[in-house]
Amino acid sequence: MNQNISRNDLSDVVAADRAHMWHHLMQHKPLETNDPRIIVEGRGLKVWDQNGKEFIDSVSGGVWTVNVGYGRESIANAVRDQILKMNFWGGAMGTVPAAQFAEKLLDKMPGMSRVYYSNSGSEANEKAFKMVRQIAHKRHGGRKHKILYRERDYHGTTIACLSGGGQPERNAQYGPYTPGFVEVPHCLEYRAQWDLTGEAYGQRAADAIEEVILREGPDTVGALCLEPVTAGGGVILPPPGYWPRVQEICRKYDILLHIDEVVCGVGRTGAWFGYQNYGVQPDFVTMAKGVASGYAAISCTVTTEAVFEQFKDDDSDPLNYFRDISTFGGCTAGQAAAMENMAIIEREDLLDNTRAMGARMLDNLRALQDKHAVIGDVRGAGLFCGAELVADRGTKEPVSEKQVGAVLADVLGQGVIIGATNRSLPGFNNSLCFAPPLIATADDIDAITGAVDGALSRVFG
Numbered sequence: 001m002n003q004n005i006s007r008n009d010l011s012d013v014v015a016a017d018r019a020h021m022w023h024h025l026m027q028h029k030p031l032e033t034n035d036p037r038i039i040v041e042g043r044g045l046k047v048w049d050q051n052g053k054e055f056i057d058s059v060s061g062g063v064w065t066v067n068v069g070y071g072r073e074s075i076a077n078a079v080r081d082q083i084l085k086m087n088f089w090g091g092a093m094g095t096v097p098a099a100q101f102a103e104k105l106l107d108k109m110p111g112m113s114r115v116y117y118s119n120s121g122s123e124a125n126e127k128a129f130k131m132v133r134q135i136a137h138k139r140h141g142g143r144k145h146k147i148l149y150r151e152r153d154y155h156g157t158t159i160a161c162l163s164g165g166g167q168p169e170r171n172a173q174y175g176p177y178t179p180g181f182v183e184v185p186h187c188l189e190y191r192a193q194w195d196l197t198g199e200a201y202g203q204r205a206a207d208a209i210e211e212v213i214l215r216e217g218p219d220t221v222g223a224l225c226l227e228p229v230t231a232g233g234g235v236i237l238p239p240p241g242y243w244p245r246v247q248e249i250c251r252k253y254d255i256l257l258h259i260d261e262v263v264c265g266v267g268r269t270g271a272w273f274g275y276q277n278y279g280v281q282p283d284f285v286t287m288a289k290g291v292a293s294g295y296a297a298i299s300c301t302v303t304t305e306a307v308f309e310q311f312k313d314d315d316s317d318p319l320n321y322f323r324d325i326s327t328f329g330g331c332t333a334g335q336a337a338a339m340e341n342m343a344i345i346e347r348e349d350l351l352d353n354t355r356a357m358g359a360r361m362l363d364n365l366r367a368l369q370d371k372h373a374v375i376g377d378v379r380g381a382g383l384f385c386g387a388e389l390v391a392d393r394g395t396k397e398p399v400s401e402k403q404v405g406a407v408l409a410d411v412l413g414q415g416v417i418i419g420a421t422n423r424s425l426p427g428f429n430n431s432l433c434f435a436p437p438l439i440a441t442a443d444d445i446d447a448i449t450g451a452v453d454g455a456l457s458r459v460f461g
């Protein structure tokens, strides 16, 4: 119990929340009879709610964002110093932290050379989509404009991002969509679409992308946008052999490779970026959540010099530059926070810790799989892990949404917050999801999986 917090102190806040808040991602009916949960404080990877109840946070702020944990004074100081000196400049002129963070970031991304700032993952992806479209107009008469996305991947919440999003449960009821986005099949071997395994499966799943390209016409396809590890769509890891073949296909058809690192970026998988685990070289990398661990809003669209060059020095075209702006891409708080966030990851060796603790999380989840028949599959990369729950291991029929909800509620009652992939429609929406801050210790990991063990016993017997 955190002594600073008492129920009475915040009853007016709870009332204001219930009266006025429209919360993200939730049905509000239950709040007519239950109090909303309000997170009041955080330290390390612990958070406290309005009643002073303590939780281990295994979701990094709900949506896999707070990579370096809560209460970081050095980030607060860096932001404070920067905003007192110069808090904002938007448009065409630069600022000191914008240039400095770009340099620091690119140091971790060999082969990449330009950083375009905005505020959210969706916006970073939209910028990349616009760059692809503009390149199509400048170089290919507008023809090579299609953007391929993968079933189960998510790239954001705007209408264009939903148009390039592979999760029907998020898209339904928001159409009509933006044209020019085309879906390719997912690559989850556990729910195999081809009767193959291992590397052969990975190559076949990548070949399925080529089939779509050939069907659409390679001269119409400008880019392929993929998550390195599909996050909210079910914690889907690429099978071996997948990424090298994907790279080969993109090069063969002159298709730009856009990797969405909004979740995996800045350490989550134990590498600076998820794609670096697979030896691929992208043309675009987008990132947001972990860039400043939620201490300030910032997102980046990172490109190669070759992409950047296409927007330069074309006097024959009056529209020859990227005519785009993000007002709050000019907020220096984001860049100052991002710089210190990265320095913390380096100082505290959090990439090493992520690999070690991720391996422990996977070991623990596999041990639970041996004990609980309801765990059909365990998957993970660094501190982004999932356990897929099935009613029957043979048929792989997913457990119900209600059962997944019961596991989450039981774990919450034990003082641990875990997540699940989107649960509003049946299908892939049955994986428990674990993404604690990268500072997690062995005790934290064991406490998280221990809570899940108890919950599975109670919910499934």
Ligand code: PLP
Residues within 6 Å of the ligand: 063, 119, 120, 121, 122, 123, 125, 154, 155, 156, 157, 227, 231, 232, 260, 261, 262, 263, 288, 289
């Ligand atoms: N891309 C991926 C892979 C995501 O998971 C998300 C959000 O969860 C986004 C993009 C969109 O980011 P934002 O919510 O910051 O717009």
